[in-house]
Amino acid sequence: MKKKITAALLAVIMAVSMAACGGGGSSSSAPSEPAEVDLSGNYTVDTLNVNIWDSNQQKGLQQIADDWTKESGVKVNIEVVDWDNYWTLLEAGASGGTMPDVFWMHSNTVQMYMENDILLNLTDYIAADGVDLSKYYEGVVKLYTRSDGNVYALPKDHDTIALLYNKAIFDQYGVEYPTADWTWEDMYEAAKAITEGSGGDVYGMAMNTSNNQDGWYNLVYDYGAQVINDTHDGTTIGSEQGKAGMEMVRKLLSVGAPQTVVAETGTDSLFMSGKTAMITQGSWMINAFYTAEHHDDYAWSLLPYADVNGNGTCDDGERYSAYNGLGWAASAATADPNAAYSLISYFCSEAGQLKQSELGVTMGGMEGVSEAFANAFPGMDVSPFIEAENYNLFFRPYTRKTTVWEDALQQQGGFLDAWRDPSDPELMKTACDNAQKIIEDAIAAE
Amino acid sequence: MNKKEKHKMTAAEKREALWAWAFIAPTMLGLIILNFYPVINTVYQSFCKTGDFGKGNTFVGLANYATVLSASETWQSLLNTIKYAIIEVPFGVVIALVLAVFLNKKLIGTSVYRTIFFLPMVCAPAAVAMVWKWLYNQQFGLFNNLFHTNVAWISDPKIAWISIGVIGVWSVIGYNMVLFISGLQEIPGDYYEAASIDGATGIKQFFHITVPLLSPTTFFIVQTRLIGALTVFDLMFMVMDKTNIALQKTQSIVYLFYTYAFTNGNKGYGATLVMVLVVFIMVVTFIMQKAEGRFVYHN
DSSP, rough: HHHHHHHHHHHHHHHHHHHHHHHTTTTTOOOOOOOOOSSOOSOSSSSSEEEEHHHHHHHHHHHHHHHHHHHHHOOEEEEEEHHHHHHHHHHHHHHTTTSEEEEEEETTTTTHHHTTTTTOOOOOHHHHHTTOOOGHHHHHHHHHHTTTTTTTOOEEBBBEEEEEHHHHHHHHHTOOOOTTTTTTHHHHHHHHHHHHHHTTEEEEEETTTTOOIIIIIIHEEEEEESOOOOSSSSTTTSHHHHHHHHHHHHHHHHHHHOOHHHSSSSSSHHTTTSSEEEEEEEGGGHHHHHTTTGGGEEEEOOOOOOOTTSSOOOOSSEEEEBBBBOOEEEEETOHHHHHHHHHHHHHTSSSHHHHHHTTOOOOBBBBTTTTHTTTTTTOOHHHHHHGGGEEEEEEEOOOOOOHHHHHHHHTTTTHHHHHHHHTTTHHHHHHHHHHHHHHHHHHEEE | OOOOOOOOOOOHHHHHHHHHHHHHHHHHIIIIIIIIIHHHHHHTTTTEEEGGGGGOEEETTTHHHHHHHOOHHHHHHHHHHHHHHHHHHHHHHHHHHHHHHHHOOOOOOOHHHHHHHHHHHHSHHHHHHHHHHHHHHHTTTHHHHTTOOOOOTTOHHHHHHHHHHHHHHHHHHHHHHHHHHHHHTTHHHHHHHHHHHHHOOHHHHHHIIIHHHHHHHHHHHHHHHHHHHHHHOOOHHHHOOOOOOGGGTTOOOHHHHIIIIIISSSSSHHHHHHHHHHHHHHHHHHHHHHHHHHHHHOO
């Protein structure tokens, strides 16, 4: 008897373990069959779960979602999961757990999600709904379109980068405010004056290795190199131009906050506590500074440019701002794809986009709706973010597995080596060569 | 009594056996689904180049092991983990033992102190780490402001591993202490009485009675804490930012596993790292078991 039971039990264990070995390919749900497109408003669910990673936007987005709830009768529950854990959770959900119905997609990972049919294919819905994709920012639409032409997310927003400075600190040390004509050299001189003037108590500027899109990426492009090329299969960061851009970064760092400081206290916290006079920031962060304690002291300016040809004016290709756009996507396994699409399409409709802009949540993914955004912050001039679009824009560099090389660049063996000792130009040159190799190796392994 | 003849189970015995199985079935099922299955899957994945979202694994034999074992970061993080254990285990045990001896005496307020020392165990590790992170902060931290220093407690590669170890010690003292107190209460009071009559001082009593008689408890704590320390993750993860220049000199092997398996989505490589750790823990445990007879005094 005992033996039999033991045998039976062993058999169960064997069966389970065999399923484990063979099950690698079939454990997660099969790609969903194309669901019936029905935009008439007959929804089968009463709540949609939405995940985002930015708590600054939760309130505004909930308001827009509530407008949709009035039309549809379906409640929307927006949950914020911080950036790092967002992707871990989403991937776990995609690998066989439950995913939120509707969520944000980002250039870092979207390729992988599209290729594996994790996202709801929106192509038929968009056709039935009559959405004109040409009204949205081209780079963002392209990002969320798979190589076979299917669309998996609608553009939620776009963002640009500007320079943030603390007027009080500039006044205190008698340094002129940043202007639209500033070059990176001018920024260096101002930062130097403040750091030296304060005896190291206040830093002229602060930039972490992790401030890439909102930081050093922009200098790489200003000086004529590319972090990821247009075909997303290579980089020129190790070129002479790339090294020139990073050399400028090194100069700025040599008069900025040391790496030990920025790794413990984020550059935004340092700025808000009056410890640093200048940081570069993305438009998605405006609200955090607008609602900060000393927001009266804060002002935005255009990102400085690189006077590469030395003629004293900003020519084409000398002032870049990174831009990126999130996408609203739905899970392929959502209970009611029609409701999920309807919500997405509402967020991305002209009304939804305008309201997003007016509430100061973010600038639009649709072109021409962002004027209202500049007025959403009475008392704070955020026009540099919109003005940045009159100069050059580059889309946030991405490949199939962006995080692999992006993280490696931020850490030891990447640019961190140069950041820890900005006084040595050779370290930065070596770091550029290493970065070139890191990116090339990562792309080869994708 | 000792007749070894086979006998058929009576109906009652059969029923009993059936019930026994019924009672352990939930635990067995839980173990199989939550432990055995993942273990087997991990072993399997360590031989695979894993695809996205758990799909499309391709068998690559020992390729992952070759990369893991030849990567210097694997050995560095293993060394970091050992360094952490070297701080956490001895200090956590010794301080807890001393506290336990004091709090085992009949003094006023012992229960208050016991509660205070045990409190860290009740706090969520993530919350503990966050508070310590701020205490250590170079710019605004309490330590630097209190002592008027400017030390990069968690960013200087030379001292960051000690700073992390201190948090570990602080977190486990209460738990170790409670185990020690229960061990102390099992030592008969007669020994101490006899020793006092013979003129032994408190310190002599501690080293000649308490320490030997407590050795089974000590051994248990050392062994469990050693395994706990070798699998440390949350402290480093919560306290150290990714761009911390001391990270490479402090990250534990489980942290490295997390980076590869979850941040970079390379489950196969992560699984291999874990297998290396498992083998290492097995070796350590084996040595500990061999050493038990030499150091543990059984009454």
